[in-house]
Amino acid sequence: MIRLPERFRAFFNNRWLVFVAAMWIQSCAGIGYLFGSLSPVIKSSLNYNQRQIARLGVAKDIGDSVGFWIGSLCEILPLWVALLIGALQNLIGYGWVWLIITHRVPTLPLWAICILIFVGTNGETYFNTVDLVSCVQNFPKSRGPVVGILKGFSGLSGAILTQIYTMIHSPDHASLLFMVAVGPTMVVFALMFIVRPVGGHRQVRPTDDLSFTFLYAVCLLLAAYLMGVMLLQDLVHLSHTVPKAPELEALLTEPQKEEPGKSEQDATEVIFSELEDEKPKEVDLLPASEKAKTNCPFASKTVPSSCRRSCEGQEEEGATIWNFLGRIGGGYFSEMIVRDYAYPRPVAMAVAQVTMALGHLFFAMGWPGSLYIGTLLIGLGYGAHWAIVPAAASELFGLKNFGALYNFINLANPTGSLVFSGVIASSIYDREAEKQAHHHHHQQQNMGSIFSGMLSVDDPPKCEGSICFFLTSMIMSGICIIAVVLSMVLVHRTKVVYANLYGKSRT
Secondary structure, three states, rough: OHHHHHHHHHHHHHHHHHHHHHHHHHHOOOOOHHHHHHHHHHHHHHHOOOOHHHHHHHHHHOOOOHHHHHHHHHHOOOOHHHHHHHHHHHHHHHHHHHHHHHHOOOOOHHHHHHHOOOOOOOOHHHHHHHHHHEEEEEEEEHHHHHHHHHHHHHHHHHHHHHHHHHHOOOOOOOOHHHHHHHHHHHHHHHHHOOOOOOOOOOOHHHHHHHHHHHHHHHHHHHHHHHHHHHHHHHOOOOOOEEEEOOOHHOOOHHHHHOOOOOOHHHEOOOOOOOOOOOOOOOOOOOOOHHHHHOOOOOOOOOOOOOOOOOOOOOHHHHHHHHHHHHHHHHHHHHHHHHHHHHOOOOHHHHHHHHHHHHHHHHHHOOOHHHHHHHHHHHHHHHHHHHHHHHHHHHHHHHOOOOHHHHHHHOOHHHHHHHHHHHHHHHHHHHHHHEEEEEEHHHHHHHHHOOHHHHEEEEEEOOOOOOHHHHHHHHHHHHHHHHHHHHHHHHHOOHHHHHHHHHHHHHO
């Protein structure tokens, strides 16, 4: 009986317990990835138009990326306080929005709703920072697998939460917002005293490889399960689908309404926004005025986010899994490079950038099946990016300010989105759409048919065909090639650093 408290203390201070608890938090930390499923509920309840929903999306993106002060906060306060702050932000932000759309409290103006969305989504930056800081300090010799697994579960959290809601199958769509507000908060409250750096032995142990192998097996099984469920939902039309409400359909703009020629399959909509900011969906690029209607993923990072939402089904759902596997695989293989060969980790980043460059090339060519191949390549490459870069940053700059450094890296997302999506992709699409509209206008004039008046519409010009995104994809592919060159320069300059860090462990 005397040794029981000691065993409990040893169990509570076990770094593997901390890692598993961090995985649970990360599994529900991707709150921003669910915005694609939350926005229709907000739109129909508050009678918002697409422009107003787009502003909410901007607030979500900013809240999801801006958290540079959290790293400094983690150095001053205990980490459980940072988790508590994040959980309260999530509960207050999305909880208040839920109260508003269910008409339990008075409706607030749009700017106030934007602040609530920002506050709620910003809570997940606390979860990500604390989990990564704690686990990287507990596993300093296994940074690649640790970062890859944690970021993988973070990216897959949107799919996990959506599957939970789909199984519940509540007729009240607002309950999804309630689940987002309460679910992650309860998980964090239960685990916030566990996730922290712990003392004791932190070097690589012989049993570590077996433990990580078990976790990798769990990740692969989870990915296979989710992929199977997604395919079944597409092919068999399980009962866990939500019909489009007539009042919601009336609020949709004309380009989003269904055409009469579409099959009954389009009459139902599976609530699946998994990795709404992380998966590539590239068919047609929308003009700047239409860009806000898409909430398309990979904003600045890999694919122009002003891509059309018509690419539904297996390709976008599969991109979720490829992204998840890219994060898991990127951490695993980059760790093999540094541990077995003492070679700089950025070489794995160069490989990931080459993979994304090839994916963009497939998108640009528009060959048969290129959408699926490009989605696979970009999903794997981008996922590997988020496993490799934080681990490499912690090795090159140390663990003392890792939290602040990680959140500084996240600032690249909204910056790149503004440049590549808001400026480059939209401008190119508008130009090609105007060319096609001008060409169609001349064709109608030459025909001189009485049906020309019936064919003319007042809708904004649209672009059709691979030409719409050819130049944008080629630009993105070129940017990835430049990143490859820069990564190799970094590899050359950090050979000595990695030799000192990992060379001794090989001897």
